Amino acid sequence: MINDEKIIKNDERAIFALRSLYSKYGYSQFKMSRFEEYDLYVKNKDFLVSDEVITFTDRSGRLMALKPDVTLSIIKNSADKAGCVQKVYYNENVYRVSKGTHSFKEIMQAGLECIGDLHSYDIAEVVLLAVKSLSLINDKYVLDISHMGLVAAIFESSGLSHDGKAKAHACLHQKNCHELRAICADEGITEDNTNKLCALIDNAGDASTVLSALSPMLTTEKEKEAFEEFRILCDVIENSGYASCINLDFSVGNDMKYYSGVVFKGYIEGIPTSILSGGQYDKLMKKMGRTSGAIGFALYLDLLEQMDSPEEGYDIDTVLLYTEDIDPLTLTKAVEDISGAVSVLACLQKPKGINCRRILSITTDGRIETLEDND
Amino acid sequence: MKTMINVALPKGRLGEKVYSYFKAAGFECPSIEETNRKLIFENPEKGVRYFWVKPSDVAIYVERGAADIGVAGKDILLEYQPDVYELLDMDMGKCRMAVAAKKDFRDPKGRTLRVATKFPNIAETFYNEKCRDIDIIKLNGSIEIAPILGLSDVIVDIVETGTTLKENDLEVVDTIVPISARLIANKSGYKFKNSEILAIRQALEEQVRNRK
Numbered sequence: 001m002i003n004d005e006k007i008i009k010n011d012e013r014a015i016f017a018l019r020s021l022y023s024k025y026g027y028s029q030f031k032m033s034r035f036e037e038y039d040l041y042v043k044n045k046d047f048l049v050s051d052e053v054i055t056f057t058d059r060s061g062r063l064m065a066l067k068p069d070v071t072l073s074i075i076k077n078s079a080d081k082a083g084c085v086q087k088v089y090y091n092e093n094v095y096r097v098s099k100g101t102h103s104f105k106e107i108m109q110a111g112l113e114c115i116g117d118l119h120s121y122d123i124a125e126v127v128l129l130a131v132k133s134l135s136l137i138n139d140k141y142v143l144d145i146s147h148m149g150l151v152a153a154i155f156e157s158s159g160l161s162h163d164g165k166a167k168a169h170a171c172l173h174q175k176n177c178h179e180l181r182a183i184c185a186d187e188g189i190t191e192d193n194t195n196k197l198c199a200l201i202d203n204a205g206d207a208s209t210v211l212s213a214l215s216p217m218l219t220t221e222k223e224k225e226a227f228e229e230f231r232i233l234c235d236v237i238e239n240s241g242y243a244s245c246i247n248l249d250f251s252v253g254n255d256m257k258y259y260s261g262v263v264f265k266g267y268i269e270g271i272p273t274s275i276l277s278g279g280q281y282d283k284l285m286k287k288m289g290r291t292s293g294a295i296g297f298a299l300y301l302d303l304l305e306q307m308d309s310p311e312e313g314y315d316i317d318t319v320l321l322y323t324e325d326i327d328p329l330t331l332t333k334a335v336e337d338i339s340g341a342v343s344v345l346a347c348l349q350k351p352k353g354i355n356c357r358r359i360l361s362i363t364t365d366g367r368i369e370t371l372e373d374n375d
Numbered sequence: 376m377k378t379m380i381n382v383a384l385p386k387g388r389l390g391e392k393v394y395s396y397f398k399a400a401g402f403e404c405p406s407i408e409e410t411n412r413k414l415i416f417e418n419p420e421k422g423v424r425y426f427w428v429k430p431s432d433v434a435i436y437v438e439r440g441a442a443d444i445g446v447a448g449k450d451i452l453l454e455y456q457p458d459v460y461e462l463l464d465m466d467m468g469k470c471r472m473a474v475a476a477k478k479d480f481r482d483p484k485g486r487t488l489r490v491a492t493k494f495p496n497i498a499e500t501f502y503n504e505k506c507r508d509i510d511i512i513k514l515n516g517s518i519e520i521a522p523i524l525g526l527s528d529v530i531v532d533i534v535e536t537g538t539t540l541k542e543n544d545l546e547v548v549d550t551i552v553p554i555s556a557r558l559i560a561n562k563s564g565y566k567f568k569n570s571e572i573l574a575i576r577q578a579l580e581e582q583v584r585n586r587k
Binding site: 269 | 440459566
């Protein structure tokens, strides 16, 4: 039994808490192999965060990959039955190229996927589980949510060219209103449509304020339909008790080729990048030959290393120095006596670089003497 | 205690001009104007902490969260593609990213174009859009001599007045993108220090508008 909270790392603590949370909502654990056939990733390269994958040939000559992603494996192994919803959570290591170092990194990832005939409830449940996951990790957190359907409908009615849309999307993700206006001006977009696009950047914050600012600007059926779908989700959020930690922010985006409905990213104070990312990826399901929908998210637990840990104080409480002629039984008893209350390292010499509260020594007849006390 | 906003400023003339905007916007920090070798300056009353960093590093400090906001050139943002918010065009440090070549240059369409540049990503994106096969020669300075010595056919570089090009018998053959200094913000910092960052952004926007 672990009785010292300090020795549990942030990511380990998070895994326990997340497992318990997801199980409570009927999600079962999905355990998978470290390897997957490379073919699965080649067909869906754009879905991956990084398209570089570690590959090797197995003994039967198949080209395999060290998993860069979990979602694709879960979809591949999911049933595609009408009326069914499969809910799974996972806690796996994935292998990707890190942006800063350009080298492969092992990333600990936890998350969940809800696959099947999705009801509005399932979507709301996943979004709320995402925000609850953040709340289990830290008190200061924010979940930004957007709706790809609504964003896509507004872009579609804007009159922007294909290239213009791609550039405008990049501006939206960067909250770059000045360049978005310049792109619209270059393409001769009407003032109303330009303002509608910029409203996606300018309006961010609590659900009711953002929705009421956006609502009068919507003109097409597609926009109104997507807005209504989003509003239903926002109603659940408003009444969830987590409303103050959820922002509507249309700069949150994911690849439009795969994501269709709600998308979200989670942030924790003290971690410079988003720690949680997810959304509804019905288009990916369709691309993989499935008829049902799906929503899920991943938490990048390796980022928790960057979170401020409470001051750890000493590496070890007590260093117990002994000489070579000591009887092992005497030494064992002494270590047991001391370690009942604190951590103790028995050694011939104090190792370099260890920070300890006190140094004791033991004589051959079992007497303990204090050599150093840093209290 | 007032929330502190960490601001990464680019060292040099541009940085000094950027600070003058912050100062006029009400976020002054007197110690930054003293002559010394310090790199970090703060004014707790105004809730700002400034630090000078190499201009090309501003985006890294902001992306990694060591700075909440910073001012970086659009050239750096396009080249390194940091995952940050770009909140404001500061309308200063204006120049353009351009393709330049010797005055008698004709594009050798039958072979790979050799491009010397400090900005390989910008050059690659520009020529990819044109489906032009190129060989990038990454240099770290004195780019202008590359076509003169036959190292490259063209260069992709920042052009401000064009004087250096003219003095080396080069001329602009294509403009890739206009460049200016931009206010950028860390995405996570923007969530948790939102009102403070928005207040700075708004005050700076007013300064930019007034000085136009």
